[in-house]
Amino acid sequence: MKRRAGRQATGTALARYQRLECTGLWRDTPEAQRREVVVRMGEATLMLTDPRSEEVLSHWSLPAVRRLNAGQRPALFGPGEDALETVEIEDEDMIAALKTVAAAVRAAKPHPGRLRGVLIGGTLTAILAVAAFVVPGVLVSHTAKAVPAAKRAEIGQRALDDITRLTGAPCDGDLGLPALASLAERVFGAENTPILYVLPEGLSRPAHLPGGLILLPKSLIDEESPDALAGAALAESVAAQGSDPLLDILDHAGLKASFDLLTSGELPADALDGYGEEFLRQLPVTVPDAEMIAAFEAAQVPLSPYARWRDPSGESVKGLIEGDPFKGLIPSPLMPDDDWIALQSVCSG
Known part of the structure; x- marks a missing residue:
């Protein structure tokens, strides 16, 4: 699996994340012939492109991606439970990354009494979980930028103590x-x-x-x-x-x-x-x-x-x-x- 530096994009720090990339076999409908594609994990989407022309064939929302054949190989994914499109992936790193996204999406659902969502929404949490899997340093950097002024002041006082x-x-x-x-x-x-x-x-x-x-x-x-x-x-x-x-x-x-701070708004007491x-x-x-x-x-x-x-x-x-x-x-x-x-x-x- 290759890793490419993400391009800068306006309005989001996520554009700086490195992208995972592998090959896969894509069908736009169940009856269609399988077609080789390059699968790239972007800032918030899974992008499928033609390996020769680099034409973008499809965009899938990362939080919506679902594994359709748990435990089997090659892994089969779709942009939702009832989606017509599918892609077969054999690359273990990409499979693990998509599994991490799915787990983070489940964890991002609201729980009573929790401060989840103080800093970011559930979707961003899912994507940042992938960053923790791929490039931990980027997660730390994004967390620092997301912390509001009042929380920064509190952390500064704790450090001073x-x-x-x-x-x-x-x-x-x-x-x-x-x-x-x-x-x-x-x-x-x-x-x-x-x-x-x-x-x-x-x-x-x-x-x-x-x-x-x-x-x-x-x-x-x-x-x-x-x-x-x-x-x-x-x-x-x-x-x-x-x-x-x-x-x-x-x-x-x-x-x-750092991930606790990003998702709950609090650093552990002994951090x-x-x-x-x-x-x-x-x-x-x-x-x-x-x-x-x-x-x-x-x-x-x-x-x-x-x-x-x-x-x-x-x-x-x-x-x-x-x-x-x-x-x-x-x-x-x-x-x-x-x-x-x-x-x-x-x-x-």
Whole structure:
């Protein structure tokens, strides 16, 4: 059996799924002569094509496909119990995939008290079950894209809870927290402002979690000004735009937990156990210098203080320092001195 990359299609992420392909013998009516065809499992259909001209002969809805001769070989399928068309298939992979679809369709039927359908409908669940059989990574990717904002925020907080087993609880000094929130609003604006957390130990670099959570190491509040702290938060938000942290969480949780999230809207209670160790070992996301410079210029935040905090020697961040849009200028203070002093006390109370 060959696998081909699916073509991009508008309006659905399913077009990126890889397609299963095999040969079969097709009849459009019971009296017709059998005809060799190429059977392709597409995004939501089973497509039958002429192997020479590649003309599409028939389209069948995947959830409607039925096995008509259980336990016999070659397997006989039709686009419904009473359909006239049939196709004989001997390829074991294709037979197994179609069996998986049928099982998923049965499982997708509504059950009282369940949250099935929170994220997707039953038909999409069936197709995604095939993705779990064929390409588990695609299922994880699609699940991450399907999770709504409120659920992402909940998962982000659950991940933070596991991380703080190792780092200690986020700093929450009474004077420091309002100052930290004020700095976040200055850097990101009043809308869609991420939530900033300063962790007391164990975190050596900025990091991000689902739900707009940005984690910052305590060493940033030991700097002379808030510029490095603001820059670290801004740089991590830029990195987050190109790196969905939910993918790493779902990879850790496993395929079954990802499928549970997709079909029921919930991750198992133990899905994030031990995630903190894995999170703290992750390498930082690489962002092109030009993208970083543009973000700092738009936010009116000097870039050099963050770059030199990241590498005091300046060698690995030379492009950021030279491209600092405020190099040689004296930018307006990001916050009053009193607020910065208060922010520096966030881990003290």
